Amino acid sequence: MTTYTSLRNAAIAVFALQAMPAAHALDIDLPQETLLFKPSTLPGYEMVQRNCMLCHSVHYIQSQPPQSPRGYWEATVKKMKKPFGAPFPDAEIPAMVDYLVKTYGAERSIAPPPAAAK
Numbered sequence: 001m002t003t004y005t006s007l008r009n010a011a012i013a014v015f016a017l018q019a020m021p022a023a024h025a026l027d028i029d030l031p032q033e034t035l036l037f038k039p040s041t042l043p044g045y046e047m048v049q050r051n052c053m054l055c056h057s058v059h060y061i062q063s064q065p066p067q068s069p070r071g072y073w074e075a076t077v078k079k080m081k082k083p084f085g086a087p088f089p090d091a092e093i094p095a096m097v098d099y100l101v102k103t104y105g106a107e108r109s110i111a112p113p114p115a116a117a118k
């Protein structure tokens with residue numbers, strides 16, 4: 001009986017150890033996702049992929065304070081164009097700002113973005 005119990009405990013311990021690599025596998029996947037913009041059905045999603053990775057990684061966008069309001073993102077995007085020299089057309093600024101504030105800023109929701117339902 002004692003032997004059975006300790007064997008069973010050992011089996012549980014082994015099982016617990018085996019379960020851990022699965023958690024680590026998840027951790028390993030995360031850095032890869034952070035290399036990319038979060039997918040969205042907003043039109044700005046395609047534009048930021050095209051316009052915002054020429055000079056730096058998505059990390060610059062992801063590391064902004066999550067409460068950053070629309071005006072902050074607008075000023076940031078405009079700054080990338082002038083003085084930094086990003087070549088995107090002015091016409092694409094509003095859609096990119098919309099995507100950024102709803103994905104990384106103050107207007108995002110914890111649930112999937114409302115745009116996904118459109």
Ligand code: HEC
Nearest residue numbers: 051052054055056060061064076077080084085086087096
């Ligand atoms: C022409 C090159 C260029 C392009 C294209 C560009 N950026 Fe930048 N970005 C910069 C430079 C330069 C910095 C400042 C880097 C530093 O301070 O080390 C920067 C910094 C940032 C930062 C950090 C905060 C800050 O104000 O410095 C954010 C956020 C950012 N960019 C967002 C964007 C977004 C969004 C786009 C697409 C609309 C974009 N960038 C496109 C050059 C660019």
